[in-house]
Amino acid sequence: MTGVRALQKEKTRRQLIDAALGQLSAERSFSSLSLREVAKEAGLAPTSFYRHFSDMDELGLTLVDEAGLTLRQLMRQARQRIEKGGSVIQISVVTFMEFIESNGNIFRLLLRERSGTSAEFRAAVSREIRYFTLELCDYLQHANKLTAEVACLQANAAVTIVFNAGAEALDIEKKEREQLAQATIQQLRFIARGASELSARVKG
Amino acid sequence: MTGVRALQKEKTRRQLIDAALGQLSAERSFSSLSLREVAKEAGLAPTSFYRHFSDMDELGLTLVDEAGLTLRQLMRQARQRIEKGGSVIQISVVTFMEFIESNGNIFRLLLRERSGTSAEFRAAVSREIRYFTLELCDYLQHANKLTAEVACLQANAAVTIVFNAGAEALDIEKKEREQLAQATIQQLRFIARGASELSARVKG
DNA sequence: AATTTGAGTGTACATGTGTACGCTATAATA
DNA sequence: TATTATAGCGTACACATGTACACTCAAATT
Secondary structure, eight states: OOOHHHHHHHHHHHHHHHHHHHHOBTTBOGGGOOHHHHHHHTTOOGGGGGGTOSSHHHHHHHHHHHHHHHHHHHHHHHHHHHHTOSOHHHHHHHHHHHHHHHSHHHHHHHHHHHTSSOHHHHHHHHHHHHHHHHHHHHHHHHHTTOOHHHHHHHHHHHHHHHHHHHHHHTTSOHHHHHHHHHHHHHHHHHHHHHHHHHHHHHHO | OOOHHHHHHHHHHHHHHHHHHHHOBTTBOGGGOOHHHHHHHTTOOGGGGGGTOSSHHHHHHHHHHHHHHHHHHHHHHHHHHHHTOSOHHHHHHHHHHHHHHHSHHHHHHHHHHHTSSOHHHHHHHHHHHHHHHHHHHHHHHHHTTOOHHHHHHHHHHHHHHHHHHHHHHTTSOHHHHHHHHHHHHHHHHHHHHHHHHHHHHHHO
């Protein structure tokens, strides 16, 4: 099944994916890419595109999956750092900011398609973020001995804040980014403290 | 200066703006609108568009301004309700959710252009949200006797949470929206409580 | 009353788009 | 070895787009 042919096909499929990812930028969203442009960048004739994806949408959803994968790598990295000790909140924010810096366009993809014009795209991005949030929710529940409800509310709020900070980080200079990180950390502390203080009340 | 001619011009300018707003939807973003479509919807020949805007971008920025105006009306409404007494947080969330329900497409515009491909658009949206946030910051500072720093951090976090909830509200059924509103309220309480608890530490 | 201005029109063109179709060359299969 | 399947190509087409240009005609100005 993994003959020369299938292998080559997989390779040019990757070329298409990479071509699309490569064209994303601050000034260029996925929906502004044309099938022809992507094919050209991948060194393919326009019509050959269809051998791999039936649609630009299909390519796009693949990219979102790809982005989700990157996001999960990010989580793994954060967990590793946390295990070595240190402030969970600070490590999370710093790790996320590093992610933005080296994966700006992938993050932009998620950010844009989250509120894009395709319900399927929105659902796909939503799913990736939910996954991200659920992991954090589990962690908070065990580490901080919180109700499932409170832990999930906190996780949700924290992810929202961090994602928003990431979006802002995309448009500012590196110098200001440190300031933004500090503000974000403080906001996460507010949330953590509030959740902890109010968890009793929610329970009772 | 307000002759018959200038009046008519103002009127068709409005028609263009309304045509553009009218074409926005869950499936249609501003950047996916074409000059020709908008002109047609406004009952104009394509080339007449240029008598009013040099560009689709110029129209778009006008729409963002328009959206900002709507946002400020929202704030005024919320303030009025708050003055009549009741939970500030609850009133704010409920008012905002009402806004989403009747101005979905305007909110979508802000949401999308906030992370769009035009730096100018992003800046414009950012400005409107900042204005929104600053008002809340002022309010928190006086009402809750917080440091400027803590109040602004809280305001920023709160606006982020509420906007994100608004975005989620766009894609769910009315029934689930009540649940979302409750979750949002709880999250804002976390933030408020955390800010209040930790304000001493930040000061010292 | 004579002239100028400018909002709105219709035509026209170059350019980019998605994709249908028929072809080639070669790996996979029989 | 003969046959089939298929990745990739080039051509071709219909269509939508932005906008340049020359026009009209009524309001505004002189």
